[in-house]
Amino acid sequence: METMDQGMEIRTVERRSPSARRETLWVGRGVVTVGIVSALLAGLGRGSADADVPLGTYQVRFRDASPEVQRMARELWAGLEDVIRLRTPKDEWPGIRALEEDLVGPFAGIRGWTWEFRQRGPFIGYLGRPEPGTDHPAYLLHLQENVPHPGRVALDEFHRRLGDGTIVHVGVWFHRAPGPGPEAIRMPEREGWTEVVQGRTRLER
Amino acid sequence: MKTLAWLGVWVAMVPAGGPGQEARRFKIGVTMHPSYSWVANLVLGTPVEVVPVVGPEAEVHHFQPSPEDLKRMADLDAIVVNGLGHDDFIGGMIEASGNRKAKIINPNTDLPLIPYAQGKSHTHGGESKEAPRRSVAYNPHTFLSLLGAVQQVYAIERALSELWPAQAEAFRANAKRYARRLRELKAATSARLAGVGTARVATVHDGYCYLLQEFGIEVIAVIEPAHGVEPSAKELATTIESIKAAGVGVVFSELSFPQKLVEMIRKETGARVYTFDHMSSGAYAADRFETAMRANVETLVKALVTEAKGP
Numbered sequence: 001m002e003t004m005d006q007g008m009e010i011r012t013v014e015r016r017s018p019s020a021r022r023e024t025l026w027v028g029r030g031v032v033t034v035g036i037v038s039a040l041l042a043g044l045g046r047g048s049a050d051a052d053v054p055l056g057t058y059q060v061r062f063r064d065a066s067p068e069v070q071r072m073a074r075e076l077w078a079g080l081e082d083v084i085r086l087r088t089p090k091d092e093w094p095g096i097r098a099l100e101e102d103l104v105g106p107f108a109g110i111r112g113w114t115w116e117f118r119q120r121g122p123f124i125g126y127l128g129r130p131e132p133g134t135d136h137p138a139y140l141l142h143l144q145e146n147v148p149h150p151g152r153v154a155l156d157e158f159h160r161r162l163g164d165g166t167i168v169h170v171g172v173w174f175h176r177a178p179g180p181g182p183e184a185i186r187m188p189e190r191e192g193w194t195e196v197v198q199g200r201t202r203l204e205r
Numbered sequence: 206m207k208t209l210a211w212l213g214v215w216v217a218m219v220p221a222g223g224p225g226q227e228a229r230r231f232k233i234g235v236t237m238h239p240s241y242s243w244v245a246n247l248v249l250g251t252p253v254e255v256v257p258v259v260g261p262e263a264e265v266h267h268f269q270p271s272p273e274d275l276k277r278m279a280d281l282d283a284i285v286v287n288g289l290g291h292d293d294f295i296g297g298m299i300e301a302s303g304n305r306k307a308k309i310i311n312p313n314t315d316l317p318l319i320p321y322a323q324g325k326s327h328t329h330g331g332e333s334k335e336a337p338r339r340s341v342a343y344n345p346h347t348f349l350s351l352l353g354a355v356q357q358v359y360a361i362e363r364a365l366s367e368l369w370p371a372q373a374e375a376f377r378a379n380a381k382r383y384a385r386r387l388r389e390l391k392a393a394t395s396a397r398l399a400g401v402g403t404a405r406v407a408t409v410h411d412g413y414c415y416l417l418q419e420f421g422i423e424v425i426a427v428i429e430p431a432h433g434v435e436p437s438a439k440e441l442a443t444t445i446e447s448i449k450a451a452g453v454g455v456v457f458s459e460l461s462f463p464q465k466l467v468e469m470i471r472k473e474t475g476a477r478v479y480t481f482d483h484m485s486s487g488a489y490a491a492d493r494f495e496t497a498m499r500a501n502v503e504t505l506v507k508a509l510v511t512e513a514k515g516p
Contacts, residue, residue: 062317063341071418074317078352081359085381103388105352109395157315198317 053199058189061199068136069174073196075106076126076141076172083126083141084162093117093124093143112136118185122146125185129178137174142188144169157198172196231369234258234277234284234307236292238484239348242494243358244285246383247365251372256281257489258298264486270298278302283368285310285361289318289345310364312357318343319414349483350415351391351498355384386495394502395420401509407448409458409467413481416501417457422509425451428462428470435463441470448474455508459483479508 055061062073082104086094096115099107106128107115113128113136122145130136147159147169155161160168173193189195231253235241244255256277259268278284279302286292288311299307321342347353362380366373398420406417407426414424426447430436436444448456448470456476458467460483471478481504482497490496 063320063343067418067423068421070317070319071421074352074418077315077317078356081356082384085359085377102385103392105388105391109392111399 055197055199056189056195058193059195059197059199062196063199065196069196072106072110072128072139072174073172075110076139079104079107079126080141080160080170080172083143084160084168087162089164091145093119096126099126106139113139120185123185127178127185137176138178140173140175140178140185140188140193142171142173142185230254231282232256232280233365234281236284236286236295237348238487238489239354239494240285240287240312240357240361241489242491243354243361243383245491247358247362247376247379248372249375249379251369251375253365253369253372255489258284258292258295261486261488268294270294270301274298275302278307279304281307283308283310283364285312287311287345287348288313289343289347291345291348308364308368310361312360312364313345313347315360316347316353316356318347319418320344321411344411344414346412347415349412349481349501350419351387351502352419353415354494354498355387358384358387387498390495390499390502391419394506397506397510401513404455404509405451405453406455406457406508407444407453407476409456409462410483412459412483413457417505420505422505425453428456428466433461435466441466445470445473448476454513455479457481457504457508477508477512479504 052061060069062070065073079099082099082102083094086098086102095117096107101108103109106113107126112131112134114131115126115128118125118127124143124145126141128139130138145166145168147167155167158169158171160170162168171188173188173195175188175191175193178193179191229252233244233248233253234256235244236258241255241257244253248255258274258278260274263269275298278298281304284295284299284307286295286309299309321344347357358380362376365376369376402421404422405425406422407428408414408417408424409428410432411424411427411429412432417424426444428436428441428444430440453474454476456470456474456478458478458480460480467478470476481501484493484497487493
């Protein structure tokens with residue numbers, strides 16, 4: 001019978017304590033790993049409804065806007081659905097009267113603004129000016145046709161697909177004291193308008 | 206034999222809406238009463254059946270699925286969800302039912318969401334002066350709203366039209382008719398509330414902010430800390446103080462809120478208390494949403510116009 005010692009070699013192993021530099025390096029790696037994993041977990045934990053996207057200097061998040069701006073933005077986003085559905089196959093956008101007749105808010109039912117329809121080439125605007133003597137902002141539902149879209153466009157709150165497959169750029173804006181200039185319908189941000197954005201990521205439609 | 210096998214695979218892979226499947230009856234599940242009404246109106250005249258996932262006897266906030274509920278889900282082609290917290294049970298139910306084909310339709314994906322208890326912050330026009338919040342809980346009650354309903358009906362219509370293109374024209378026409386009816390109710394209510402201006406009210410439950418905002422009504426206090434959770438004595442005292450301080454004369458409650466607390470609020474604040482329908486239980490019906498919302502806006506008009514007192 002063999003004893004345990006038979007065939008076994010006695011080795012001498014010297015274990016040195018790590019240098020201060022190596023130890024710091026390992027601790028650092030650990031901290032970085034924990035940080036990355038925590039960030040990933042935090043990202044996964046947020047629902048799509050709570051994932052913020054960065055804003056431009058001319059934008060305000062819907063949730064941070066005043067109740068009145070929120071109300072009008074909701075009306076305009078809901079109205080946008082009807083504007084798109086009422087656009088004729090001949091590329092004619094509905095005017096204010098057509099929207100009023102269909103009871104589409106805020107063109108019908110909300111007092112305090114006078115609405116006008118403007119179109120300059122591919123730029124379309126539904127502009128609501130507050131009645132004189134009130135301190136409400138002006139509002140603008142802005143659309144741009146012929147948005148270049150090589151390949152597949154991710155439809156988000158700024159891009160909608162029309163019935164014929166065309167992509168339009170859309171936006172809801174407000175301004176405390178808009179000038180009379182027609183340029184607002186081209187590039188609202190250059191005229192001091194503020195865009196209301198939901199600022200959430202959303203699913204592809 | 207091999208050809209037959211491939212033919213079988215091909216037949217199984219033809220998507221819903223393919224020419225071979227247009228003749229059969231499709232089934233759409235819904236998790237809530239409003240979405241039942243919306244879908245039932247959208248699919249009028251089409252071979253689509255609407256199936257409530259939660260039985261009429263159950264209450265969506267406290268729903269525990271039974272084996273019978275899972276059975277109902279097994280052959281659904283699509284499910285319309287709230288997706289904002291009201292029907293979190295649905296993911297587990299789909300998994301447990303073994304249904305791998307059902308398309309999930311979330312009509313809230315595009316909707317602007319109001320943060321919870323927004324009424325407690327106070328701003329006037331333009332941007333809020335509050336510091337940006339890092340983490341935001343959004344109010345999921347987009348279904349207690351006429352505008353929210355119009356948007357969700359359109360969103361569901363788009364999804365259904367993609368799934369079953371042969372029925373798209375019917376879905377679209379039905380959506381237009383239904384949205385028109387909701388807009389008529391909203392316009393008529395706006396006209397009746399036209400003289401009210403910016404009214405300020407308190408609510409028992411933070412579920413009516415979407416509806417009230419549509420009529421320019423500001424919620425300055427919410428009594429329940431969470432839905433169905435009674436406020437503590439301290440919380441109730443604080444809310445009563447803020448109602449009194451703001452001079453709020455109207456409180457909107459709901460049927461499930463304890464009557465003794467309603468009486469206490471009425472007595473302590475002098476406010477008139479009215480009750481809204483939350484539409485979270487009872488029989489499913491195509492006209493349920495319209496009936497309940499008609500009653501809710503009638504309550505609103507009664508509270509702010511016909512029974513309003515003082516300047």
